[in-house]
Amino acid sequence: MVSQWENFLQNLGEWHGSFTQLSPRGEVLQDTPSIISLEGLNDNKTVRLKLRRFSPNPSGVGEPEVSELVREYQGLGRDILFFENGAFSQGTIQLAPYSQCGAEFGFIYNYRRLRFVQLYNIDGNLSKLTLIREKQLDKNVPERPPLTVEDLLGEWEGEAVTIYPDYRHPDSYSTNLQLHLDGADHLVNKITFGSNGTVISSSARIDGSVLHFNESDSPVQVVLLPDGGSCTLPVKADFRKPIFFEVGWLVEPDLRFRMIRSYNDRGEWVSLTLVTERKVSH
Structure with a gap:
């Protein structure tokens, strides 16, 4: 099996993009241009991260203000896992009452990266959403259009890989x-997975770019995002029940990635799953 460090190295390069603050409905609140470089040193035994963000000058004129962060890594923390294609998630290891929690997800495809950060406050309410869209400048690969419900309709066959914090x-x-429509404003979702053919069915009310799955006692909403992205957000982070965070990225009309970070009913991070799925019928 390829090592976690080698998987991390798939992210090397200089990535130009922006940090976009979003409302819980996915509306853009603020967009901050950014450049992040991940440089391998000492025969890739060390990685230097340099992040620059360019905020508008408070005076409204002149050069933007630049904030810079530099870090060097020679190993990885217990809060992060990488897949062989460079996709990763980093976040809270142990959810607990009266403490903040959250996760970052990152995908790489065709010289672009999509990253997403979701944070919850000490009351278990959503506090911050950040979408980070990045590309390698010399490749000039265009951004995907914003995700729509129509993009998702149909049948998708996929392969899932689940990795674990204990390696x-x-x-x-x-x-x-x-995924199919039931009338104009409801989406029906049926997923089958695992060796025993587990089936989960659910229905969502379509509210613009937000899908409300309210049938269970742990309601979630799916927010459709720019660049073909989507995120699944628990309406309330209840640490006494199993909980998961999920982010998706439609990279081609018939190719989508989904990543799921799962916690058990004791708030322990137990697994990370990457699903690579292709549309087989509309």
């Missing part, structure tokens, strides 16, 4: 996702 052997299994 035990990964699990792999097939998935099948079917």
Whole structure:
């Protein structure tokens, strides 16, 4: 199995993009241009991260203000896991009452990266959403259009890989996702996965770019984002129940990635799953 460090190295390069603050409905509140470079040193035994963000000058004129962060890594923390294609998630290891929690997700495809950060406050309410869209300048690969419900409709067949914080052997299994409309304002979701063919069905009310899944006692909403992105947000982070955070990225009309960070009913981070799925019918 490829090492976590080698997976991390898939992210090397200089990435130009922006940090976009979003409302809970996915509306853009603020956009801050950024450049992040990940440089391998000492035969890639060390990685230097340099992040520059360019905020507007408070006076409204002149050069933007530049904030800079520089870090060097020779190993990885217990709060982060990488897949072989460079996709990753970093976040809270142990959820607990009266403490902040959250997670970052990152994908790489065709010289672009999409990263997403979701944070919850000490009351378990959503406090901050940040979408980070990045590209390698010399490749000039265009951004994807904003995700729509129509993009998702149809049947998707996928392969899932689940990795674990204790580095035990990964699990792999097939998935099948079917999405169709029930009337004009409801989306029906049926997913089949695992060796025993577990089936989960649910329905969402479509509210513009937000899908409200309110049928369970742990309601979630899916927010459709720019650049083909989506995020699944628990309406309330209740640490006494199993909980998950999920981010998706539609990179081609018929190719989508989803990543799920899962916690058990004791608030312990237990797994990270990457699903690579292709649309097989509309």
